[in-house]
Amino acid sequence: MVQRLEKCGINAEGRPVVFCVMDGVGVFKEGPGNAFWLAKPENILKFIEEAKQNKLYREIYAHGEYVGLTDGDMGNSEVGHNALGSGNIYTQGARLVIESMREGTFWNTQQWKDMVVDTIKAGKTVHLFGLLSSGNVHSHIDQQIMIIQKVVECGGKRIRFHPLLDGRDVAPDSGLEFIAQLEEALAKARDAGCDACIASGGGRMHLVMDRYNAEWSMVERGFNQIVHGVVDPADIKDGYKGYYTTAKEAIEEGRRLFPTLLDQYAPGFVIVDAEGKPVGKLEEGDVVINTNFRGDRALEISNTFDQGAEFDKFDRAAHGPFPAVKYAGMLQYDSDLGIPKTYLVPPPSISDVMSEYTCELGIKSFAIAETHKYGHVTFFWNGNRLGYINKALEKYVEIPSEPSDMIEANPAMKAKEVTDELVAAIEAGEFDYYRVNYANGDMVGHTGSVPAAVEAVKTVDESLGRLWEAVKAKGGILVVTADHGNCEEVLDGKGKPKTSHTTNPVPFWIMDAKYDGKYTVNQDIDGGLANCAATTMNLLGYEKPEGYMQSLIDY
Ligand SMILES: O=C(O)[C@@H](CO)OP(=O)(O)O
Ligand SMILES: [Mn+2]
Ligand SMILES: [Mn+2]
Structure with a gap:
């Protein structure tokens, strides 16, 4: 009081x-x-x-x-x-996270153990998604890469990354530079014996990062890509296929076909293998980490993963069963309401x-x-x-x-x-x-x-x-x-x-x-x-x- x-x-x-x-x-x-x-x-x-x-x-x-x-x-x-x-x-958040990582607290919490170490021990996949840039407004690529490295150090055998292109906190067409940095980190993880790759992605203002209940369809599109490996059929048009074997190919084709669309509005893509099968659908027991630290555009997707039967924004099982997975936020985005339930760094109080x-x-x-x-x-x-x-x-x-x-x-x-x-x-x-x-x-x-x-x-x-x-x-x-x-x-x-x-x-x-x-x-x-x-x-x-x-x- x-x-x-x-x-x-x-x-x-x-x-x-x-x-x-x-x-x-x-x-x-x-x-x-x-x-x-x-x-x-x-x-x-x-x-x-x-x-x-x-x-x-x-x-x-x-x-x-x-x-x-x-x-x-x-x-x-x-x-x-x-x-x-x-x-x-x-x-x-921007500072709390990087400081916690640098001094080591981040990797020694019960949450890190429950979410990551235990997932690895169970032989399951660590999924990471979030805004991929150095903008430091919602996320930072350095933090994302440090998580990849640490998962490998902890013996992780499978990582799937679902990047969202920024172009709003960084140059409007810088997406491929950050994808290249991410690919390099994933290649290093593969060299160390971890099956690590990009699984899906697209523009931040098109997928996942809606705020204040403005456009839940953004969350739905992102969720279906991450969880079910399904691209919104409305994105597949004018020659854009939606399913590609690399993120670079998807982004380049999107740019060629829709030259006026900035990175932030890039269409969705899912990465598939030689047989056309999505490489990174979520499976029971996997963990999904939202690597964004800022709350407004992280609340809706967090509720989508966290809520039980009360969730009523869209049908999470429209493309197959919604598997029982673990979900964690980089931060807690609303500590009054406890969203999400599990988080890796305590927010500023x-x-x-x-x-x-x-x-x-x-x-x-x-x-x-x-x-x-x-x-x-x-x-x-x-x-x-x-x-x-x-x-x-x-x-x-x-x-x-x-x-x-x-x-x-x-x-x-x-x-x-x-x-x-x-x-x-x-x-x-x-x-x-x-x-x-x-x-x-x-x-x-x-x-x-x-x-x-x-x-x-x-x-x-x-x-x-x-x-x-x-x-x-x-x-x-x-x-x-x-x-x-x-x-x-x-x-x-x-x-x-x-x-x-x-x-x-x-x-x-x-x-x-x-x-x-x-x-x-x-x-x-x-x-x-x-x-x-x-x-x-x-x-x-x-x-x-x-x-x-x-x-x-x-x-
Ligand atoms: O749109 C947003 O999410 C940010 C930029 O990333 O802008 P603002 O901080 O003004 O909300
Ligand atoms: Mn503002
Ligand atoms: Mn702004």
Whole structure:
């Protein structure tokens, strides 16, 4: 139970406070790939100018050690929203896993023994699946290769790997480089007497890694490949066969036949032997390890493997019986609900999140985003916990998104609908504190399309204009920032599409309809996303919670 906070003197009237995350909008110099400057967002530029005059603007950091990653790592939504919602920096999965592997704890746990060592002893197969890249947002190839090596060291005789192509946290067409690295590690395993190979694969935005219940068909496609060795018949078209003898051949053929599809959307494939039989179907007693450490896109597939008869998303036995296998996650993705049941590294335990304070104080809060970011302002915000902290005091609203492959054609996404709903809630005045995430800068930034990203920024700009009118009419306070960069760099140094996040700082500013000069933004502290929670508590009228990082305002 968190402590009750004292009043701090700011906003004694209890005017509404709105916290807005422009997902993926960082600060970077003007240039041909900077969608922010190309869009010339009229409202935002005016707001920033005013905030600067009031000493209510600064940049803050959203990458590396500022969000619990390793210095130099780009930021991402999970770690960013964790920091925003918890007021602290927690060492995150990316680091917890590699540190545990390097110091050796990883290989000495009961879970490693139960999942891997015992499977090997029983003469069964170790299956690994996950995002194959060095992005370090959901996974890291170094960790995957270390697991392969260790399985071999432990006497493993059979490994099957089911890689998902990335192209979203790394260069959009870098998939084959990582496949080559994986093939090298598997060849070494074979040299050491272990029958190891790739068994199935495809793009991460096409298979397995759905989030927030947006497109369960992605999970179904991935599951059927991994478990049953069956490719979705809808993927088999225009000459693409779906069944190949090597991953390289499958990926190259996919690229040749569908030249506009980026790696992240690559069609599914299953590797077959000379007789056309899948090389890596799951068998009873095998273990399957999800090598991703990040939760949002790992929850659905984990439930698919873990749940019993209550599972109702699709028929797991449509292509043959679902064998009794063991399943483990690299991390536990939701420790409140215990998903998955078995995991190799304990997750960061994020405690005393800001929502617990607001609920303790009786502050009524409202959170909204479209599906792609819905869990960001709820699950990630509350320290990776699904559901409400106190339903009587909170309302979480999800505006249904379109599938992610429609984003480039419709960069406005559901921003208007999100704003409509948010503005209506502000006008109705039932809540004290509102938070919103606009997905556009990030989701459109991930397409690597400059014109689409420019439209995305314009959409966010328009939405912020409407939002401020509503906040102003209520005499409220609007705080705007971003969780990491993306759309401010949609081209790389060579002018090629860049689909990943960035390490750039993000803007931070406050607009107060009744600003009286009694507080200003501190320019001197080494500020990052984790400083925002104390700041928001101050603006809601309360002192900084004990143990939270410093507030960004002086008063
Ligand atoms: O789409 C995602 O899963 C990540 C990129 O891998 O983006 P974000 O952190 O913004 O959610
Ligand atoms: Mn984000
Ligand atoms: Mn993103």
